[in-house]
Amino acid sequence: MQTKPVLTLEEVKKIAAAAENEAMANQWKVAIAIVDDGGHLLWLQRLDGVAPISSQLAPAKARTAALGRRESKIYEDMINNGRYSFLRAPELDGMLEGGVPIVVDGHTVGAVGVSGVKSAEDAQIAKAGIAALGL
Numbered sequence: 001m002q003t004k005p006v007l008t009l010e011e012v013k014k015i016a017a018a019a020e021n022e023a024m025a026n027q028w029k030v031a032i033a034i035v036d037d038g039g040h041l042l043w044l045q046r047l048d049g050v051a052p053i054s055s056q057l058a059p060a061k062a063r064t065a066a067l068g069r070r071e072s073k074i075y076e077d078m079i080n081n082g083r084y085s086f087l088r089a090p091e092l093d094g095m096l097e098g099g100v101p102i103v104v105d106g107h108t109v110g111a112v113g114v115s116g117v118k119s120a121e122d123a124q125i126a127k128a129g130i131a132a133l134g135l
Contacts, residue, residue, distance in 0.1 A: 016034060019126065030125060032129070033113040035063055057096070057098075061099030063099075064113075066101060067092065071099060098114045098122030
C-alpha cells in the first residue's frame with residue numbers, strides 16, 4: 001500500500017496566516033479557503049469588507065484546484081479559448097484563477113482558493129500562503 005503526505009491543522013493555520021499577511025500587506029479584502037486533496041473544506045476566512053460572494057468563490061476555486069490537481073486558471077483559460085464543454089464539468093464550479101494546488105513530494109495534498117480582488121492577485125495570495133510551508 002502506498003502512503004502519502006496529508007495536511008495537518010498546524011500547516012493549514014500556517015498557510016492561512018501567510019495568505020492573510022499577503023492580503024493585508026496589499027490592503028486586499030478577500031476570502032481565503034483551504035481544502036484537502038478531496039476538496040473538503042479545512043479552513044475558510046473572510047476578511048473584513050470583502051463581498052459575501054467571495055466566501056462561496058474561494059472554496060470553489062480551492063476545490064477545483066485540488067480535484068483537478070492543477071491551478072484553477074487552467075480551466076478558465078480552456079473555456080476562454082473556446083472549450084465551453086468544461087462549463088458542465090462535474091464538481092468543478094470554481095473555474096476562475098485563484099485556486100492553487102498544494103503539492104508535496106508529487107502528491108496533491110490540498111489547495112488554497114482566494115477570491116475578492118483581481119484574479120492574478122487572488123492567485124498571488126494563495127501562492128504566498130503555500131510558500132509558508134517551505135516546499
